[in-house]
Amino acid sequence: MTHPTGVSARRGPLRAGQRVQIKDAKGRLNTITLIPGGEFHSYQGVLRHDDLIGGPEGVVVTNSSGRDYQVLRPLLNDFVLSMPRGATVVYPKDAGAIVQQADVFPGATVVEAGVGSGALSMSLLRAVGDQGRLYSYERREEFAEIARANVESFFGADHPAWSIHVGDAQEKMLEVHEPHTVDRVVLDMLAPWECVDAVATVLAPGGVWLNYVATATQLSRVAEAIRASGKFTQIEANETLQRGWHLDGLAVRPDHRMVAHTGFLLTARRLASGEEALTMKKRLKVSGFSREDVEAWTPSDESRWTPQALGERPRSDKKARKNLKEARLTARRARAAEQGVDAFGRALPGEEA
């Protein structure tokens, strides 16, 4: 029986090419890729990779100066927060909520855009499984390349359910998909309202469209655009707040600090063609709400919706190129580990060629 993609990188003895997290007694965390003969140097001494390769995770190992390190494989949550990035990643708490609220199921056909660094792609691929299909669209070539390498590093191989395409989501969707053949659409991009027609065309009746946006103005604009199309129903929004807890003897309380804001989730269901949404008895209260109010809050002039105006930090091409190099190297090692060879194709000690 063959295992689902990526399983062997998540269990069993640690292998060369795999990533591990090592944590010292002060809680300092480093993520390293295991290389035969490799060493992790810190001002506290040297830890030999060979002392970890072939052994289990969950062990405590001692370095040349007698310092202890706890060794664990990074979970998906840890991986996405430590991997090289192009654009901002979807936080793990939101990725979990997205998979659940978009009702992404094994075997589903899912469209995703933009791909950014590929963090959400990994959660979606896990949810659709090897028998599903995830079509990911990204307009920036260098981000698509970083995402490709990150996804390959995480799964240790090409994922059979995945294809990534460079271009504008609204155009690509119409080019690639027959009408009403997609089960779920998940958008994490600056202007998802530009995709209303494309999503309405490709999404199957009853299909879920989920938007992840960073600001209330984007949330409002996309909600009104979806409502105005008349092709969707059950338009709902929420956000997920996650507050960590401090657990220390009798001092059990919420952490002092938390990530207070990441983004909003908005979901809508596709109506069957020609159907109108059921008129709800409880009407939205829209009195005293004029076109001018909407225009002031969410201007229709597209040139005003810039990343800077929405508070996004610009990403330099130089930084993207540096991160791409790192992502590709990690991916090469992870793929080699899956195949039992090193990054140059030579059999690893203890592996059959």
Ligand SMILES: C[S@@+](CC[C@H](N)C(=O)[O-])C[C@H]1O[C@@H](n2cnc3c(N)ncnc32)[C@H](O)[C@@H]1O
């Ligand atoms: C915040 S990032 C996505 C992060 C990603 N979900 C992750 O978890 O790593 C937004 C991405 O959308 C892309 N984008 C914006 N508008 C787009 C469009 N119309 N079509 C395709 N990609 C788009 C941007 O280039 C950017 O990479």
